[in-house]
């Protein structure tokens with residue numbers, strides 16, 4: 373029902389901010405966004421939404437956050453691109469507190485629906501050694517050998533959702549997101565991921581008139597990237613479906629990092645001299661989403677063309693960087 377209270381944990385972040393915006397567009401009238409960051413740092417913020425600053429590591433705050441809700445989306449986590457997760461494993465694992473305390477609150481307060489954002493980082497590393505990848509199917513998470521730190525936390529929290537469903541009858545739904553990108557997200561500061569980082573580097577080179585770009589790894593590593601609109605659609609479908617197992621929500625359009633850079637150069641209308649930093653964190657050699665299951669369950673899969681999504685993302689980051697250069701306040705609030 374459109375007047376049921378919906379809580380978006382991590383509502384000040386990239387995906388959470390978009391989810392709040394999307395729920396408003398759909399006509400939900402009672403939305404609560406919760407994040408640890410001060411509200412000035414939220415990517416999207418709306419005056420008709422109840423915006424709460426709470427640290428969800430703390431159990432008591434989780435009860436306050438979800439009180440009265442019908443649906444709770446857990447998009448709160450300490451996360452970032454490879455540069456962040458390879459160097460902050462303990463911090464990433466501490467996000468287990470958020471999911472654990474939220475699940476306890478949801479159970480004790482009788483809340484109907486709970487969505488958890490897991491990640492392709494749960495998949496067994498042995499299946500991702502080759503740039504010429506075999507796309508990852510849901511069963512490839514076991515036997516377990518996930519990304520150290522961040523991936524272990526995600527896999528453990530997935531299982532926590534499973535057991536709260538099995539033992540207490542809580543409606544938990546788990547998505548394994550594959551690299552999400554789009555406007556209103558992190559593009560600098562160390563937590564940014566490859567699509568935003570590539571846009572920022574290309575724009576910076578263009579604005580400064582230099583001709584260089586540094587690429588992490590040898591550029592041959594392959595990935596798929598999902599545009600935010602597809603992420604939102606898949607998230608909503610899953611949350612309200614009867615499907616109970618973790619499921620991939622990701623694009624299956626595979627590109628190498630070099631091809632991603634080609635694309636952004638083309639959008640920018642420049643060609644840069646590439647240097648490859650082989651010591652930088654680069655993650656697994658290849659990763660793609662096998663979408664057989666999501667097609668079977670929903671008759672749908674993320675399909676926004678990378679080029680289309682990257683044009684939107686590039687334009688937003690470009691405007692942000694120009695605004696900063698001109699000393700203007702960066703406006704990401706509505």
Ligand code: NAD
Pocket residue numbers: 381382383384385386387388406407408409426427428429446447448449450451452470489490491492548549550551552553557558565
């Ligand atoms: P994000 O960093 O933009 O948003 C996460 C938000 O959670 C941040 O605003 C952060 O302040 C908040 N947060 C962190 N710890 C908190 C705490 N203790 N209490 C309250 N708020 C806290 O990241 P995102 O890209 O929007 O990711 C959302 C979710 O999706 C995360 O769980 C992430 O692991 C998952 N995910 C994202 C991607 C991706 O490519 N973006 C891929 C796979 C999974």
